[in-house]
Amino acid sequence: MAGANRGAFSGKIGFVAAAAGSAVGLGNIWRFPYEAGQHGGAAFLLVYLVCIILIGYPVMSGEITLGRNTGTNPYNAYKKLGSKAWSFVGIWGIICGIMFLSVYNVVAGWAFNYFIGISFGNLLQVEDYGAYFTASTADVSDNFVYSFGFMVITAVIVSRGIKGGIEKASKILMPLLFALLLGLIVYSFTLPNAMEGIKYYLIPDFSLINVETIYSALGQAFFSLSLGMGALITYGSYLNKKNSITEAAKLVTITDTLVAFLAGLMIFPLVFSQGQSPSAGPGLVFVALPGIFHDMGPLTGRIVGSGFFLLLCFAALTSTISLLEIPATFLVDEKKWPRKTIVWLSALTIFIIGLPSMLSQGAVDSLTNFLFYEGQSKSVFDFVFDVFSDTGLPLGGLLLVIFISRRWGMKKFNEEIAVENPRYINSITKSFLNITIRYLSPLILGTIFIVTVLQKFFNVHIF
Numbered sequence: 001m002a003g004a005n006r007g008a009f010s011g012k013i014g015f016v017a018a019a020a021g022s023a024v025g026l027g028n029i030w031r032f033p034y035e036a037g038q039h040g041g042a043a044f045l046l047v048y049l050v051c052i053i054l055i056g057y058p059v060m061s062g063e064i065t066l067g068r069n070t071g072t073n074p075y076n077a078y079k080k081l082g083s084k085a086w087s088f089v090g091i092w093g094i095i096c097g098i099m100f101l102s103v104y105n106v107v108a109g110w111a112f113n114y115f116i117g118i119s120f121g122n123l124l125q126v127e128d129y130g131a132y133f134t135a136s137t138a139d140v141s142d143n144f145v146y147s148f149g150f151m152v153i154t155a156v157i158v159s160r161g162i163k164g165g166i167e168k169a170s171k172i173l174m175p176l177l178f179a180l181l182l183g184l185i186v187y188s189f190t191l192p193n194a195m196e197g198i199k200y201y202l203i204p205d206f207s208l209i210n211v212e213t214i215y216s217a218l219g220q221a222f223f224s225l226s227l228g229m230g231a232l233i234t235y236g237s238y239l240n241k242k243n244s245i246t247e248a249a250k251l252v253t254i255t256d257t258l259v260a261f262l263a264g265l266m267i268f269p270l271v272f273s274q275g276q277s278p279s280a281g282p283g284l285v286f287v288a289l290p291g292i293f294h295d296m297g298p299l300t301g302r303i304v305g306s307g308f309f310l311l312l313c314f315a316a317l318t319s320t321i322s323l324l325e326i327p328a329t330f331l332v333d334e335k336k337w338p339r340k341t342i343v344w345l346s347a348l349t350i351f352i353i354g355l356p357s358m359l360s361q362g363a364v365d366s367l368t369n370f371l372f373y374e375g376q377s378k379s380v381f382d383f384v385f386d387v388f389s390d391t392g393l394p395l396g397g398l399l400l401v402i403f404i405s406r407r408w409g410m411k412k413f414n415e416e417i418a419v420e421n422p423r424y425i426n427s428i429t430k431s432f433l434n435i436t437i438r439y440l441s442p443l444i445l446g447t448i449f450i451v452t453v454l455q456k457f458f459n460v461h462i463f
């Protein structure tokens with residue numbers, strides 16, 4: 001059993017703020033718009049929402065329940081309720097978390113770099129932001145400094161423990177992000193041609209939905225909701241029995257989805273008003289937004305622009321915190337080393353693991369053109385996200401629902417949710433979760449997993 005000195009969240013609001021802080025991050029503001037832009041705009045949005053409801057919410061509830069019931073890290077949770085063999089699912093999650101953070105931190109470094117560039121440098125005087133983005137991601141020394149800096153800040157907060165660091169930061173910063181996003185949406189709507197962007201984002205063209213749309217949307221759902229690697233098992237292990245799991249999961253899911261939706265609503269009018277292509281890929285936000293800040297004039301542009309990238313950094317920070325917490329909680333529980341040592345050691349190791357990804361954005365050619373699949377050349381950066389995020393996280397989710405429904409049992413699952421929450425027993429939420437976790441999620445996740453692996457990595461098309 002977990003020791004009493006593990007720490008805990010102060011209550012439901014603290015938990016929701018931290019879990020939503022984990023969920024809301026680069027995934028919502030940086031990745032969601034460019035994924036949508038590459039896969040048909042509104043068509044992607046629609047498939048994404050279906051994935052959130054049928055897969056995301058059930059898997060999230062499942063993870064939190066497993067965590068709260070066992071009060072321990074993912075590895076130990078699977079071992080306790082399952083067996084030694086099942087504990088490998090927990091280990092797989094921890095591996096995904098480490099690899100994921102190693103690349104995520106590189107992107108966080110870009111955001112940090114843009115924040116500094118707009119606040120103190122001359123980023124607003126740049127003529128061609130597309131060229132600027134390509135050059136800046138290939139710049140080794142800048143990237144090294146900023147992503148190292150980001151990892152250090154993450155480690156400082158995580159080393160302070162659950163209540164002091166993670167919760168406090170999330171509670172202050174999340175509402176700020178929300179407000180700035182709303183302001184930028186209003187602004188973007190006033191730009192010429194904004195309507196084209198809104199249409200692209202909200203009126204679906206169903207002919208654009210194909211297998212790739214579906215697995216991209218599913219991968220994005222796991223990425224954005226922080227699912228599939230046990231982050232929420234970890235957070236759930238710090239959750240008090242008094243708090244309703246299903247309500248907390250609903251709040252987190254809705255918040256996260258809303259922020260992603262709003263990010264799209266902000267970006268597409270900007271992209272269309274500047275005559276850019278929505279399918280530009282990972283540079284989308286880093287190209288469309290500075291252009292607008294530039295047009296706002298030197299002072300306004302600097303204030304709004306630095307505010308935006310600062311909040312993007314904060315959104316990323318509450319996510320890197322949750323990611324670093326996964327190996328940290330695991331090692332604290334299993335090895336009983338001092339928390340500080342563990343945190344700094346993990347942060348440094350993960351930073352080093354991320355170096356090839358960092359250098360694969362143009363700095364080193366063999367890493368930039370690392371492999372060829374899905375009809376295109378892929379960098380180490382792409383490869384790590386493809387394997388450990390787009391494929392690895394849904395796999396973690398699949399194993400989780402199989403574990404809950406076939407090994408732990410729906411009865412025990414329902415009982416855990418109903419502790420101090422008896423209304424759950426006769427609720428629609430219960431019926432929904434039991435149908436999805438038992439049948440729908442395993443079926444959909446299993447099918448998509450097989451199709452994704454075959455199509456993505458082996459170029460075998462079933463559909």
Ligand code: TRP
Nearest residue numbers: 023025026027224226227231319
């Ligand atoms: N959800 C975060 C985002 O959208 C990323 C993230 C943080 C994450 N912690 C996670 C993803 C744990 C999966 C698992 O930016």
